[in-house]
Amino acid sequence: MRKTLFLIPLILGGCSWLSPDYKRPVVALPSTWNGVQAVARDDRAWWQRYGDPVLDQLETEAAQHNDDLALAKSSLSQAQAQYSYAFANQLPSLSVAGTDAYGKFANGNLRAAGQSFRFPNKTSNFGFVGGMLNYELDLWGKNASLSDAAKAGVQGAVYAQEAARLSVAAAVAKLYFSLRALDRNVAILKESVQTQDDILRLVQHQYDVGAVDALLLQDATERRDAVHAALPDMEDQRNNAESALAVLVGRSPQNIVQAGISRGRDLQEMIIPEPTPSVLPSELLERRPDIAMHEQMLIASNFNIGYARAAYFPSISLASLAGVNNIDIDNLYRATSRSWTLGAAMAAPVLDFGRTESGVKLAKANKNQQVVLYKQSIRTAFKEVRDALLAQNTAAERDADNGARDGAAQQKLHLTTLRMEHGYASQIDVLAAQSTMQLAELSQVQARLQRLDASVDLYKATGGGFTALPTKKKI
Helix, strand or coil: CHHHHHHHHHHHCCCCCCCCCCCCCCCCCCCCECCECCCCCCCCCHHHHHCCHHHHHHHHHHHHHCHHHHHHHHHHHHHHHHHHHHHHCCCCEEEEEEEEEEECCHHHEEEECCEEEECCCCCEEEEEEEEEEEEEECCCCHHHHHHHHHHHHHHHHHHHHHHHHHHHHHHHHHHHHHHHHHHHHHHHHHHHHHHHHHHHHHHHHHHHCCCCCHHHHHHHHHHHHHHHHHHHHHHHHHHHHHHHHHHHCCCCHHHHHHCCCCCCCCHHHCCCCCCCCCCCHHHHHHHCHHHHHHHHHHHHHHHHHHHHHHHHCCEEEEEEEEEEEEEECCCCCCCCEEEEEEEEEEECCCCCCCHHHHHHHHHHHHHHHHHHHHHHHHHHHHHHHHHHHHHHHHHHHHHHHHHHHHHHHHHHHHHHHHHHHCCCCCHHHHHHHHHHHHHHHHHHHHHHHHHHHHHHHHHHHCCCCCCCCCCCCCC
């Protein structure tokens, strides 16, 4: 027992030394964002910059009840349990052992260790109660490698949860913006329906008195019918967006069916954040949770190689048993002797027909796969940042152009109305100018939505305020 206790500190000092030293794959990174200056800021609650309290409430609701986040949390719990199990394998196991038998020795004699022992020739209890200590010497770091791989898996699950949280937050914001855009589109189409009905009524009157031909009447009828057909489609899109948003934030089936989504600021009143990244290109590897997750999976695969390599070496197990024996007719638990044993067992591979070698090759292939996935996540991240920056610029230009177009249409309607008041234009001219303005408003709504979506994409592409923990070679 003393020797066993003396060996425990040495045994617990096992490390995953058969695992290759981890080195982050080298990837050529740009020095700047193509002339776009990064602005340091805290983006952890980036959705608050749009100035809509309803959006803030929806983001909070989604963070608490979204199904994808619940699944990510469950995956994290599984990873933590797996690590706890792998870590426990590095420690000794202690169990209680006991036996009890009822009988007697033949002729009351027992021979052991070359000696003869005399017992009463009576039926008696024969029992043993003690403790058993088992431990596998982790000289090659097999269990340590498995534990370290599981620990990296836990950290990867933490980062996966952060990636899911960022993705859900971006989806909520974009779907809410789409809902507000569809609200505005429905309102504009309802106004357009009234305008086209008025135009058709006037053209029909002109046709009845012979002022216009049938072709002009048919054109007015087709425009009216097109607007009438577009309105229910737009209302369906709005209803579907509202239901999808209710599901995304994790509302109950009762609330999905019976309760709607609250509305906040109009789309044109929302604040559009500054279209600049908050991180430098060299910082993006630590600011994207998906990249950090893939790196942890790569680290775990690195430790799995050490676990596979350990199969080349013998496994050594220690077992110790200590307790009390009883040979007493009166009381099973009245000890008559004490005993202890200490044993060791070793099993070394001799011929496994390539099983261990195949395991090592499989572990190395998995690591190579994780390297590809890690580099792929980096490429995807920089592509998304580049696309978001370009989309920010084009969306801003489009928003400005459509704003000017909308302003010109409103000015035309104002001038046409003045001309009608002075007898230089007809009511149908005013209605036509009003129809043109409504089309310009629809384009303006779409341009503003694209600009808001581009800003969300930039927040998501730059990590949304996430910062990864420093990566160590050995964890």
